[in-house]
Amino acid sequence: MSETTNQLLENLNALAAGLFLLTAFGIVAMRQARGCLNLFIVQSLLLAASAALLGLRYGSGHLYGVAIVNVISKPIIVPWLLRRTAPAEIYTRREIDQVLNIPTALLIALALAILSYFLGQPLLNAVAPEFRGPNVPIGIAGLLLGAFTLTVRREALPLLIGLLVMENGAFLAGISISRNLPLLVELAIATDGLIIVFISGVLIRAVQKHVGTTAVGELASLKEAAAEPAAKEAAK
Numbered sequence: 001m002s003e004t005t006n007q008l009l010e011n012l013n014a015l016a017a018g019l020f021l022l023t024a025f026g027i028v029a030m031r032q033a034r035g036c037l038n039l040f041i042v043q044s045l046l047l048a049a050s051a052a053l054l055g056l057r058y059g060s061g062h063l064y065g066v067a068i069v070n071v072i073s074k075p076i077i078v079p080w081l082l083r084r085t086a087p088a089e090i091y092t093r094r095e096i097d098q099v100l101n102i103p104t105a106l107l108i109a110l111a112l113a114i115l116s117y118f119l120g121q122p123l124l125n126a127v128a129p130e131f132r133g134p135n136v137p138i139g140i141a142g143l144l145l146g147a148f149t150l151t152v153r154r155e156a157l158p159l160l161i162g163l164l165v166m167e168n169g170a171f172l173a174g175i176s177i178s179r180n181l182p183l184l185v186e187l188a189i190a191t192d193g194l195i196i197v198f199i200s201g202v203l204i205r206a207v208q209k210h211v212g213t214t215a216v217g218e219l220a221s222l223k224e225a226a227a228e229p230a231a232k233e234a235a236k
């Protein structure tokens with residue numbers, strides 16, 4: 001390929017990575033479960049686009065396989081599994097309970113994104129120059145923002161999406177460093193992720209059916225309330 005074409009592919013990959021980071025911020029700020037899921041779908045498509053662009057840039061067939069697996073598993077199968085297993089009330093609920101308000105959550109998310117840049121520098125300095133792109137720091141940022149989502153959300157489905165965002169961030173960084181990752185490994189990881197989504201969706205449906213809520217704080221209070229009569233009975 002010509003130098004102009006390579007530069008264009010690198011710029012398009014940087015654009016995809018930048019939009020990937022924006023979707024991570026959007027998931028932190030989003031208060032509707034359906035909106036979080038839609039942003040996760042967009043983020044997964046951007047991850048696949050980055051893998052395809054890097055595959056074209058460096059002539060890696062493995063990255064093409066990663067892109068195809070991600071397009072099939074995350075934007076298509078994961079939402080289908082969640083809609084089939086999780087109750088519809090979760091998607092129609094107006095707002096998701098969150099520990100922090102949106103401005104505070106976004107400020108912390110911005111600090112984590114800046115921190116990810118400094119965390120990624122030692123890793124970038126240890127690899128060859130052709131691996132030094134935006135994927136590593138932005139992938140680490142996605143990993144941290146996904147973990148942050150896990151800590152501030154109180155609903156089961158957004159917690160699951162935060163876990164999937166962490167996986168997306170790890171893959172965005174990984175495809176930049178390990179471009180010859182065997183397709184079998186990607187398929188195994190994707191299969192594990194789908195199994196986790198399926199089991200989580202079934203559990204969310206069961207909890208919603210028997211308890212009437214999937215809010216983590218309310219489930220903890222139900223456990224405490226159930227433990228009090230048992231403790232009084234034991235004291236007698």
